[in-house]
Amino acid sequence: MEKKTLVLASNNAHKLEEIRAVLGSMYEIKGLKDIGCHDDIPETGNTFEANALQKALYVKEHFGMDCFADDSGLQVEALNGEPGVYSARYAAKNGKSVGDNKDDANMDALLEKLNAIPPVAIAEGPLAGSEGWKACFRTCIVLVQEEEKYYFDGIVNGHIIREKRGDGGFGYDPIFVPEGYGETFAELGTEVKNGISHRARAVAKLAEFLKKEK
Ligand code: IMP
Numbered sequence: 001m002e003k004k005t006l007v008l009a010s011n012n013a014h015k016l017e018e019i020r021a022v023l024g025s026m027y028e029i030k031g032l033k034d035i036g037c038h039d040d041i042p043e044t045g046n047t048f049e050a051n052a053l054q055k056a057l058y059v060k061e062h063f064g065m066d067c068f069a070d071d072s073g074l075q076v077e078a079l080n081g082e083p084g085v086y087s088a089r090y091a092a093k094n095g096k097s098v099g100d101n102k103d104d105a106n107m108d109a110l111l112e113k114l115n116a117i118p119p120v121a122i123a124e125g126p127l128a129g130s131e132g133w134k135a136c137f138r139t140c141i142v143l144v145q146e147e148e149k150y151y152f153d154g155i156v157n158g159h160i161i162r163e164k165r166g167d168g169g170f171g172y173d174p175i176f177v178p179e180g181y182g183e184t185f186a187e188l189g190t191e192v193k194n195g196i197s198h199r200a201r202a203v204a205k206l207a208e209f210l211k212k213e214k
Contacts (some may be wrong), residue, residue, distance in 0.1 A: 003028045006210075007035055009055040009069035018194070022207045035063055043085075048073060048140035049151060051085060056144040068143040068206065072199060074172050075133040076160060078117045083110060087171070090154070107164060107175055114160060122159055126182025132159030135176065139202040143209075150209065154202030169193060 006027040008019055016031050023029055032038070041058045045051040050072040055069035073087030083090040083106070091098050091105035094113075098105045119131035134157075141152040157179045164174035166186030173185035178196060185193050194200050 005030055005065065006065055007032070007059050007065050007067040008061070009041065009067055011058050015070070015199075018199070019203060022203055023210065030061075035065065037063060039157070043071070045071075046085060048085060049065070049140060050141040050143065052140045052150065053144075057140045060144045064143045066143075068141055070139055070141045070199065070202065072137065072139040074110075074176070075136055075138060076114070079113060080148065082113075104164075107172055109171070111162065111175065113161075119162075120207060125180050127159065127161075127177060128149075130161075132161045132177065135160045135197040138171075139198040141202045141206050143206060152202045152205040152209065154198040154200065154205065156196055156198045156201065 004027055006023070008016060009032060011032050016029065021027050032041075037059065039058075039062075041055050043051045043054060045054055051071040052069045055071070056067045059065060059067035059069075070083070073084050075081040075084055081175050083093075086093045087106070088102075089106075091102070091109040094109045096105055096109050112132050117133070119133050122130050122132055125175055136157045138156050139154040141154075143150040143152070158177050158181075160172075160175050161177055161184070164186075165184045166174050166188075168189050169186045173193070176185050177183065177189075178185065181188060185195065185197075
């Protein structure tokens with residue numbers, strides 16, 4: 001039987017690869033370029049849900065295809081959920097010069113803010129006895145299928161620590177230690193991270209939903 005097509009509203013090769021690994025046997029997963037979409041899709045929402053919905057609906061409206069989109073970011077409790085939807089551009093949002101390394105600039109902007117706020121003692125796990133700021137990474141996936149919208153959420157809780165550690169990953173990985181671990185996402189490596197990450201958890205929920213539908 002011919003596979004149904006599902007569009008992921010992204011051109012990020014890493015995301016496409018990760019999604020195809022989970023859903024590729026059931027669906028032909030196409031990225032934006034594969035459907036001839038070269039537009040800069042607006043992301044103007046105040047929440048991950050709103051941004052993911054905006055991207056998925058854009059594809060549905062302009063290309064008439066079922067689509068899903070994701071939006072992710074870091075939320076720090078002591079900063080009322082910041083950087084949130086500004087995760088990718090937190091340094092610029094705070095008026096900092098960004099330079100060549102956007103990830104470093106974003107982490108520096110975040111640590112500068114956090115250093116003005118007392119950290120909490122970490123009670124459990126390998127980091128017990130040290131200090132950090134409670135945080136989580138979140139991913140929201142929105143699937144627009146025919147006329148329906150479905151939401152899938154993935155969360156990984158942890159702490160932001162004072163100093164960057166590790167070379168792997170991207171974004172805020174060097175300063176985020178997931179709950180139950182003693183190393184940052186950047187130290188843990190791709191395999192461990194992809195087993196527990198916010199994105200992996202949201203994708204697993206989407207896959208479960210689509211498998212039940214088949
Ligand atoms: P996106 O919506 O997946 O493009 O993520 C937006 C921003 O959130 C990224 O540019 C990163 O700054 C941050 N972010 C999302 N996921 C991760 C992660 O797994 N590790 C570190 N930073 C992340």
